[in-house]
Amino acid sequence: MRKKIVAGNWKMNLDYNEGVSLFSEIVNMVKDERQGDQLAIICAPFIHLNSLSKLGGSDVAIGAQNIHDKENGAYTGEISAKMVKSIGAEYVILGHSERRQYQAESDELLAAKTKIALSNNLKPIFCIGETLDERNNGSYYEILKKQLVNGIFSLTEEDFRKVVIAYEPVWAIGTGLTASPEQAQDIHAFIRSEIEANYGFNVADDTTILYGGSCNPGNAASLFAQKDIDGGLIGGASLKSRDFTDIIKALNS
Numbered sequence: 001m002r003k004k005i006v007a008g009n010w011k012m013n014l015d016y017n018e019g020v021s022l023f024s025e026i027v028n029m030v031k032d033e034r035q036g037d038q039l040a041i042i043c044a045p046f047i048h049l050n051s052l053s054k055l056g057g058s059d060v061a062i063g064a065q066n067i068h069d070k071e072n073g074a075y076t077g078e079i080s081a082k083m084v085k086s087i088g089a090e091y092v093i094l095g096h097s098e099r100r101q102y103q104a105e106s107d108e109l110l111a112a113k114t115k116i117a118l119s120n121n122l123k124p125i126f127c128i129g130e131t132l133d134e135r136n137n138g139s140y141y142e143i144l145k146k147q148l149v150n151g152i153f154s155l156t157e158e159d160f161r162k163v164v165i166a167y168e169p170v171w172a173i174g175t176g177l178t179a180s181p182e183q184a185q186d187i188h189a190f191i192r193s194e195i196e197a198n199y200g201f202n203v204a205d206d207t208t209i210l211y212g213g214s215c216n217p218g219n220a221a222s223l224f225a226q227k228d229i230d231g232g233l234i235g236g237a238s239l240k241s242r243d244f245t246d247i248i249k250a251l252n253s
């Protein structure tokens with residue numbers, strides 16, 4: 001059975017005190033809403049991770065938003081997978097379109113980061129998504145397949161089973177435009193069929209595939225009702241405890 005997950009991506013927001021205070025609110029609210037096997041994750045800037053992992057308990061897991069692709073060494077200003085793991089984080093977002101775009105992260109670099117995350121027992125939340133141009137010119141299936149093949153399809157089955165995939169159409173991130181439930185379901189089914197072609201039915205059926213891009217309390221339930229959408233990766237709405245908790249509630253409806 002695949003896990004239902006709502007993961008927050010705080011991006012480059014909140015100073016230390018603001019982060020601790022928002023996170024404490026989220027933990028208190030999520031306690032009452034989370035059911036059974038559902039998982040809430042907050043992916044925060046590095047400076048927050050140590051404190052949040054102590055506050056999160058079993059109700060909210062912690063993730064980073066990036067790691068370096070090397071184990072350690074002379075890489076001034078960088079943070080390794082081992083460092084992130086050592087403070088109690090369990091997840092790391094990789095392949096986010098903002099890093100692909102602003103930090104020029106290539107599929108090859110992301111494949112290396114994915115491997116180093118897994119070898120340090122960090123689970124990747126691996127993001128893929130097409131731009132508006134790619135959506136409009138019809139090349140999006142090909143683009144998404146390339147991101148999957150180059151980024152994560154060379155993993156062993158054992159490692160691949162630890163990966164969460166997030167489909168985030170670039171044109172929907174932070175824009176207020178959301179993929180319709182049907183558009184999102186179409187892509188999620190496509191992703192699952194590509195996983196099946198590579199790893200077989202059981203692995204595909206067990207893989208959690210999240211939707212991200214202007215997901216909010218108003219649209220979450222209709223997205224999560226789709227059969228291949230297993231939760232969400234939430235940017236803006238994860239900065240408000242009520243909105244984030246309401247999105248988790250939408251998993252139950």
Ligand code: PGA
Binds near residue numbers: 009168172173214234
């Ligand atoms: P958004 O961001 O919810 O603000 O659109 C989603 C993301 O970038 O992960």
